[in-house]
Amino acid sequence: MIALLHRDLMLAFRAGGGFGLGLAFFLIVTVLVPFSVGPQSELLSTIAPGVLWLGALLACLLSLDRLLALDYEDGTLDLLATAPLPLEAALSIKALSHWLTTGLPLVLAAPILGLMLNLEPDGYIWLIASLAFGTPALSVIGTFGAALTVGIKRGGLLMSLLVLPLYVPTLIFGAEAARQGAMGLDGTTPLILLAGITLGTIALMPFASAAVLRMTLR
Amino acid sequence: MIALLHRDLMLAFRAGGGFGLGLAFFLIVTVLVPFSVGPQSELLSTIAPGVLWLGALLACLLSLDRLLALDYEDGTLDLLATAPLPLEAALSIKALSHWLTTGLPLVLAAPILGLMLNLEPDGYIWLIASLAFGTPALSVIGTFGAALTVGIKRGGLLMSLLVLPLYVPTLIFGAEAARQGAMGLDGTTPLILLAGITLGTIALMPFASAAVLRMTLR
Amino acid sequence: MSLWEYANPVKFLGLSARVQPFLWAAATICVVVGLIWGFFATPDDYRQGSTVKIIYLHVPAALMAINAWFMMLVASLIWLIRRHHVSALAAKAAAPVGITMTLIALVTGAIWGQPMWGTWWAWDPRLTSFLILFLFYLGYIALWEAVEDPDTAADLTSVLCLVGSVFAVLSRYAVKFWNQGLHQGTSVPMATGGRTVSDVFFYPLAISMVGFGLLFLALVLYRTGTEIRLRRARALLARRKREM
Amino acid sequence: MPDLGKYAAEVLGAYGLSLFLIAGLIVLSLRKGRRARAELARIEANKDA
Amino acid sequence: MTLRVNDLAVARGGVPVLNGVSFEVAPGTSLILRGPNGAGKTTLLRTIAGLQPALSGQIDGADETIAYAGHADGLKAMLSVAENLTFWAQVFGNSDIEPALAAYQLDPLRDRLAGTLSAGQKRRLGLARLMVTGRPIWVLDEPTVSLDADAVAMFAAAVTAHLGAGGMALIATHIDLGLNADTFDVTPYRSKSDMRSGASDEAFL
Amino acid sequence: MTLRVNDLAVARGGVPVLNGVSFEVAPGTSLILRGPNGAGKTTLLRTIAGLQPALSGQIDGADETIAYAGHADGLKAMLSVAENLTFWAQVFGNSDIEPALAAYQLDPLRDRLAGTLSAGQKRRLGLARLMVTGRPIWVLDEPTVSLDADAVAMFAAAVTAHLGAGGMALIATHIDLGLNADTFDVTPYRSKSDMRSGASDEAFL
Ligand code: HEM
Ligand SMILES: Nc1ncnc2c1ncn2[C@@H]1O[C@H](COP(=O)(O)OP(=O)(O)OP(=O)(O)O)[C@@H](O)[C@H]1O
Ligand SMILES: Nc1ncnc2c1ncn2[C@@H]1O[C@H](COP(=O)(O)OP(=O)(O)OP(=O)(O)O)[C@@H](O)[C@H]1O
Ligand SMILES: [Mg+2]
């Protein structure tokens, strides 16, 4: 299992930096928002927490589509399925490595981007907390989506379509916590619900993903 | 050339509908916005033109990454490069079929989504005009990005990184025209500039794309 | 003897080894003198207070950020047209220097903005186009890293640099059209033919600008040498492997 | 040390960060350069051996 | 431990392909599957390797004992030859990749990225992977595609050594491998089009 | 019109692979390339097909006359056999795909999606593509991979017919194709490691 994690991280860094790129996408989405809604700083600061959450979600989503696709195409998944490692564990590892290379950097970069969107000073801590609690769920749910669409050519967009509704609860609670925090309120309730969702998905989703993957491979 | 267009369109429809999916992504991004920034309708109507433009841009972007990748992997590009068709023409056709399956449906769907975000009534015509003039540029520039990253594993995100700054002028003029329209002003100037960019890219970009593709294939 | 002969890696290494000590010395002297003069020996501005001292970092860095991209553009063209490896590698070597300069301009600007405009960041055209420049640098460097074959990487990044330059200029106008902004206009004498900064500020600023320019040159020469050595090591290794 | 008034933090921060970035760039460049030199020397030595 | 296949029926894309296949592979022996293109060899091998369910029949002795090598090699272009092998060795709980490198003369290529190998070199690496799995049964689908005569001999030697150590091999191929092994021709077992039993859409017939 | 290769040097990944290759293929004849794995056959064929530049030397008669078939077949899994062939026929300005279907006995499969073909059937479709290009020179890289004996015979018959009509063929292979053709072994032309000329990194040596 450590071997798989190690290999995935190595591939992420080597293949043009899966790591830096998730981040870059997040950066760019955030940068494009003022171009599209206009440069007024009060408006930007109102929508900042929402935009950052949406940006993080899209950055996760975009890097998902090759999470399993490459391994499928070159036959690695077939071989992994016949290996002694249970598929549930393999997929959890994949989700973990996705989070380490995408979710974690997003959490760390969010404050800087908050600056650019004039996020209220109170909001930073809530933004970081909500992203830190929420992004693991995004990776785990995303792995499920990737497993569902792995055999399908041009599966990338289909996957987005399937995954986005699954992301809705996470997004609602996460953005709510960040928004309340930015308005100087207490965002504890949504944050707790968010943590609940994350724990639940981490515990259960790998089984669904593995089941689905076994069906696609057949 | 017509054969290539025909085949690409057929593939887009058959392979799970490249067509319906670009649209679906656009829809979902638009739907997620109220969840992330909150449901106040004045706020939504202020940012509506911008959100729609940004959503269209991201939907285009997301469907780009397999524009050439699939043809590269299965050897079609090698064979096309030795075919009597000039590569510039082949890439223009690819961009055209991308626009027909992604850009055009977005233009047609935008008014409906505008409704959901409380877009001002004055804004519809400007929104549609700006999208209609702007999305072809997105497809053409995107083809260049796809050609740049085609040989690279996990090229999808790198492509986003390279393409997004190239999208900035298009986005600025497009969103500006739609925004001015929605505020009841006259958006003709940005619209003309947008059309200029579109014409320029359509005329010149295919040469850059073909040059780059020849470099990667060798 | 034609200038192009220095496009031979070995000749280049020789020449740059001879020039570099002087460059480094001159760069260090100029940067140190300019910054120390500026920091310790200039008065505060009556409006901006002591923050005016940031200008000695901000303006030279901003200038070099743009010039670095321009140099990369020229080097890319030389590579595309005459296929001199040194120029491709020089472009590759310049990019990290350029992105650092961009970052310094952005950071010092942001720090300056807080007292002057009351915000760290505003969507001012000059600031925004710098951000876009930063993105171009990032993409350029990422593309160099991602492509396996060095010659293909040089080709692809050169075309990206070309296309990127066109779009950077376009974005500049687009951004100006989009927002009028807060940032002051240019006052560098080369650009305007007159000077608007008073002499007390100007001399240290000029020295600092020269210093940054020399520092850029020295760094690029050194880094190009590194790239050449890496490339040579790679070439030797590749052949060694085939022999076995 | 000049009196920086109420903007001391900003000015010092700007100088500190910028010098840190420049120093970082120089150090990284030198380290990469030294490694490349060593690597090349090793390979060239091997060749003659 | 013997691999026993009894009255097996397999399907692909919901259509029955082979019916009533029975054979045994005992330790130390190998079996060569033959049959024209499209006969169903790949389908049969994937079923035995557990990658797809059988329509009917039994497969014994295939639990956690099989190393499968199909048309795709599962190599990462961006990892070196040694890194690729090490990864698979670790997944299967082993660590020594030297014998595998030696058997296929991959030593000179060990630091080369797998993406830059020639077709035959890639295939050799894919076959070397089998040796680091430590699994007793090798299930191989056209293993010698793209290999030159020398490499085919390396492969034959590796299989012979594996059998000598009590291993088994089940190999689908169109060419002569220079192994001395029994042959099993799947042609007589092809499903007739009027054979309805077992297909996933049987209920609709 | 003859294909003439004169003192050609080719490189892959910036490293020279073959040097000083010269041969001719006259109308109505074919040439078989041989050489061990990694010798540089694929690189040579791709250079001749115009997919990568030569380091030095001349290639005459290769302009718009070559139909190339490499390791990958350029088939779309979601298009049917007939649609795949029709597409390539149209790209090359032809329209009749029947002879190609007939030559490789693909008629019964014509409406099947290419993605559901077996490995050998896919390959047959890839080879049938050559017949719809109408190009006189076929440049083939290991064309018979995965093919069974019958299909190899179909291929040999197709090549013979093509040659009979004045075509040419240049084929890299490891196995015996049953064609009567000259053989060209690339092994003696492999670049030595001290050969510096022409490589893209020559300037660094
Ligand atoms: C992140 C934010 C900023 C960026 C990216 C930025 C960028 C630039 C650039 C590119 C230049 C050189 C332009 C030229 O000389 O033509 C420049 C010059 C200058 N900037 Fe900034 N700037 C930023 C923030 C600020 C702030 C907040 C101030 C102070 C209020 C400021 C004051 C100046 C001054 C005084 C010059 C010299 C202008 C001249 O040439 O007279 N900048 N800046
Ligand atoms: N989705 C599908 N629908 C119908 N038939 C299919 C489908 N997928 C595969 N087949 C057919 O199933 C048969 C078995 O294919 P398989 O790949 O097992 O053959 P094979 O013996 O491995 O052939 P080869 O030697 O060419 O590799 C083939 O005739 C193939 O065309
Ligand atoms: N990027 C690279 N760097 C160094 N060497 C490379 C690179 N890419 C390929 N090679 C080597 O170039 C040689 C030629 O490869 P090529 O694919 O032409 O061989 P081939 O004759 O087709 O072999 P096969 O019969 O296995 O298909 C091989 O030894 C290969 O390892
Ligand atoms: Mg098969």
Ligand SMILES: [Mg+2]
């Ligand atoms: Mg080959």
